[in-house]
Amino acid sequence: MNLLLIAASELEAEQVILRGRRLKHIREVHRANLGDRLRIGVIDGAMGEAELISVDADHATLKVSLNQAPPPPLPLTLLLALPRPKMLRRILQSISALGVKELILFNSYRVEKSFWQSAWLEQSRIREQLILGLEQSRDTRLPVVQLEKRFKPFVEDRLPAMTQNKRCLLAHPISSHTVPHQLDEESLLVIGPEGGFIPYEIEKLQQAGFESFHIGPRIQRVETAIPLIIGKLFDDF
DSSP states (O other): OOSEEEOGGGOBTTEEEEOHHHHHIIIIIIOOOTTOEEEEEETTSOEEEEEEEEEOSSOEEEEEEEEEOOOOOOSEEEEEEOOOHHHHHHHHHHHHHHTOOEEEEEOOTTSOGGGGGOGGGSHHHHHHHHHHHHHHHTOOOOOEEEEEOOHHHIIIIIHHHHTTTSEEEEEOTTOSSBOOOOOOSOEEEEEOOTTOOOHHHHHHHHHTTOEEEBOOSSOOOHHHHHHHHHHHHTTTO
16 A cells, blocks of 8 residues: 545544554554654545554544645546456456546456356445555546446447547457557557457447557457556557
């Protein structure tokens, strides 16, 4: 945890009281003493420092000073075919840490129906993983996550409006084009499921304006491909 994240509602008179996981981190990882200053941020707000003014086995009280903006978000919306639940947890943390601020999880032919019944799609669990990513990367802007359970209505009805004035990219291992670099424009990135998209889905996405690219001769797991692709696309960001 490189940043203590708090909700705005927890802050009162420039002080905050922390318990549970955050208290344990202060005591056991930071091993903070009275007067020590720790990095802190308000979810969807500013960042700064907090002075530890009291601590015991039950809670810690910190005096908060917020005077920094969070790092700029990536100009990217990630459209991801719903991965396996175990993988989804790691992906949520990863995209949050990377600065992606909008994630759309959608259905495709090779997404197992059971994935949509996973408890990891509950909003509280999604939020928990996103916060872990923010704490890791010292960011406060919480990503927005949307679920689209039907491929065709999503691609035909909603996606066209989303693509307006954006660079639209489709990761596809048999594309003849290599991944672009140094993007600084608003972009949409589509990454498929394990086993890839079926030809019908590729065709529908290309009709919606997505240009395909590959990242080399090796096929990567989705959780590996996401940071690899984002790192190449925004290597100057």
